[in-house]
Amino acid sequence: MKQKQQQSGDTSPVLRDNMFTYDVVKVETMPCFHCNKTSVVTVPKDGYEQWKAGTYVQEAFPEMLKETREMLVSGTHPECWLIIFADDEGDDCDEG
Numbered sequence: 001m002k003q004k005q006q007q008s009g010d011t012s013p014v015l016r017d018n019m020f021t022y023d024v025v026k027v028e029t030m031p032c033f034h035c036n037k038t039s040v041v042t043v044p045k046d047g048y049e050q051w052k053a054g055t056y057v058q059e060a061f062p063e064m065l066k067e068t069r070e071m072l073v074s075g076t077h078p079e080c081w082l083i084i085f086a087d088d089e090g091d092d093c094d095e096g
């Protein structure tokens with residue numbers, strides 16, 4: 001089983017390293033309500049400037065996970081939310 005490689009100069013897979021050329025901003029959150037630690041969230045600069053100008057966080061960062069948005073807004077980690085509300089018996093389903 002022999003195979004000749006006749007294509008020259010094509011030894012690497014398709015490069016897609018242009019995907020990360022947009023500007024980003026690292027935002028330090030407020031201290032978490034539960035564990036009192038801050039986090040750093042990397043966000044697109046475009047959305048960041050909209051957010052700082054008063055745009056709702058969910059509109060400024062539409063592709064961001066809601067857990068991450070919550071960290072931006074309140075500093076509270078997703079896992080800490082679970083702990084905080086673990087005692088809460090209310091079974092609130094407002095997904096969607």
Ligand SMILES: [Zn+2]
Nearest residue numbers: 032035077080
């Ligand atoms: Zn926390």
